[in-house]
Amino acid sequence: MTLAQDNGQERGGDDLVAAEYVLGVLPADERRQASARIDGEPGFARVVDQWEVHFAPLAAAYPEIEAPASVKPAIDRRLFTATATSPSAQGSAGLWASLAFWRGLATAAVAALALYVAVPYINPPVEMPQERRVASLAADGSDVKYMVMYDAFTGEVGLSHVAGERGADKDFELWMIEGGNPPVSLGVIPAGATIHMPIKQDMRGKLAAGAVLAVSLEPTGGSPTGQPTGPVVAAGDLRDI
Amino acid sequence: MTPQDITKLIVRTSMKDRAAFDLLYRQTSSKLFGVCLRVLNDRADAEEALQEVFVKIWTKADRFAVSDLSPISWLVAIARNHAIDRIRARRQAPLSIDEALEVADPGPGPEAAAVAGGEAERIHGCLEELEKDKAAAVRGAYLKGESYNELADRHGVPLNTMRTWLRRSLLKLRECLER
Incomplete structure (x- = not known):
């Protein structure tokens, strides 16, 4: 041009x-x-x-214009039922006509109802912390990025892999750093786009209080020494949301 | 909902939290539908686009972390870009419909003028520094997703002239925005 x-x-x-x-x-x-x-x-x-x-x-x-009520169910169908639709297509007539299916459904419904009624007695609701903290992990000079959410209710860290690869024979390891203490390993981060990692009971309080999280590049299987041996490729604060 | 609330919903959506996604839809779909409808000028097309936009939001919510945009602006950008991609993919733009619906290009309404002093709203002030028709072309292109072809037709100038014209305006805008 x-x-x-x-x-x-x-x-x-x-x-x-x-x-x-x-x-x-x-x-x-x-x-x-x-x-x-x-x-x-x-x-x-x-x-x-x-x-x-x-x-x-x-x-x-741009004005706000209410979308027709049909749009959201259509989105949910696209996102959440893609796998369920194909096999039922050929088997649906048989399934609907099957007496065994209806008997099974009735049994399942009764069982579900029983559970629904009984659960509050078996397992009375307790005040559970609903607290969640999030962190965006990144570092200068590195293209590795993770979004992290710590859920105090489940005691799990959810990680969403945004960018950056670990390379052959390498693993990403997640660390918690609290104040001036040495990093504590939370484990090797499994490969994948969305990962959940359970957190040991004794570390949950520190995460809930808001610690720094860091990701280091380690040999496959994680650091052999118990302390980070490779470069820190991403880090960030856990913050209240 | 505050921007912080929308941020929370986007972050929770990136963690595949369906309840958060449902709430995010309830809170933002009207704005995003307004964007799709304005660009596409066709209800059925805009409904289809809105579905695709929210599918994108579900799958790409984690990308929000690396953007400098405010949460609602980030969502609007997804909707706008998707609607524009869609209209570019159409064989010919329905110019007749567009003309039928043509209204005066929105100027910087009272609301915009009130905030024009703010750092984030500098664009309004910088557009004021352009000649009137050029500012209108930039605003119109942004809001309606008009292509160089359509702009050239409307202003009755060759395509290359239109592109040169608009690029000069963009250079001036950049100079003003960086001032």
Whole structure:
């Protein structure tokens, strides 16, 4: 485009493409290219993010319009029943007609009702802490990012893997750092997009009080010494939400 | 709901908490539907887009952590970008419908003017520094997701001229925003 001369240096060009992407004026193919760069180039993604921030106040002009009631169930069907629909398609007639199925359902319903009625007596409700804390783990010079939520009710840390790979023969290990004490291992983080790690009873109080969490790069299986041996690739505070 | 409340809901959604996701939908779907409808100009299309937007929000909620956007702006950006991708994928934009619904380009209403002094709202002040028609083109492009093609048609100039024109405006905006 003719504007190449106008901006000269690379940053100017990228910056304009980012602005055009955010504004929405680009044709389909250039939008696709920009979108691929957002996914693949953190630097470009940041420039786009900045333009989104600049233009965001304009969005106040969008009116709120109530969506039809049918939309949310359709979303839930897409997200949560995708696997259930296919096998039932061929077997549904047989299932609905099956006496055994209805007998089974009735039995299950009675059992569920019994449990529903009995549970408060077996297991009287106690005041449980509902406290949750979150942390965003990241570090300069590293592309590893995790979102963490500690749920005091279940005593579990939920991790959501945002970015960054551990590489061959390496593992990420999660550490808790409390005040000036040495880091305490919470275990090797299993690979995956969303992970839940149970926390030992004696460490729960410290997490609930808000500690620093850190992720270090360790040999497969975790640190052999009980202390971090590799670089800290992400860290952050657990904060109240 | 405060921005902090929406943040909590997004974070809990990233942890696959369906109750949080339901509440997030209740609190924000009207705004996001408004965005989709304004860009797509077609109810059935906007409903379909809104579904896809919330599927994206469910699967990409963890990305919020690495964004500088406020929670509602982050959600609006997902909806806007998705609606714009959708309209670009259409064979031809329904120009006739767009024209039928054409209203005056929204200026910086009283609400916007009131906050224009704030650091975060600098965009309004910077748009004021552009010539009127150029500011209107930028606002219109943002709100309606118009393409360079549509803008060129509407302003009766060749595509390249339109692009040069708008890019100059963007450079001026950037200069003003960084001041």
